[in-house]
Amino acid sequence: DAGVIQSPRHEVTEMGQEVTLRCKPISGHNSLFWYRQTMMRGLELLIYFNNNVPIDDSGMPEDRFSAKMPNASFSTLKIQPSEPRDSAVYFCASKVLGTGSYEQYFGPGTRLTVT
């Protein structure tokens, strides 16, 4: 079975440009999470969706960040405009709600470098 799919795997962009990260959760999973990993702050939850509805976006650093989940099989995380401090690895994870199994399954991550 395919795991969580993220694209691109690597992204290099210049400050001020728009960046869009994409995620396809595991089929049948109805909860999706976006995390950011940096050396300084470790793994931080940015936002998560249940059944395509954003539940908690308190981790989104500022208005330059936005996330959408238009359907059960696709989500995007957009940064506009990007800044060098946004450089990090961004992970998407998914899980099934309500089964009593709380582990999340992670994608391979997108390494973003903003110059």
Added chain:
Amino acid sequence: AQTVTQSQPEMSVQEAETVTLSCTYDTSESNYYLFWYKQPPSRQMILVIRQEAYKQQNATENRFSVNFQKAAKSFSLKISDSQLGDTAMYFCAFTTPQGGSEKLVFGKGTKLTVNP
């Protein structure tokens, strides 16, 4: 606030030996779930083991086992017969399902190196 503390930023072990990684956490909830994730150089996050707080028996997955001390809020990971492929960052995490929030709270990680 819910927090996870991993007090060992780096550890090393000889191949075939046993190593224990420490983790403590803080939550006021009584029902929660604990996890250890492994992140090798490929950066893929891989679930190693999970523990339900309501279970007294410590979880075991092959060479990986935990020592769960609920009163002390401690959740250490023991790796037996260490292998070179165990070299990775290891993250302790937990989630509390109360209130419908199922987000994971992670520690800062422990970098484990297995030496030949």
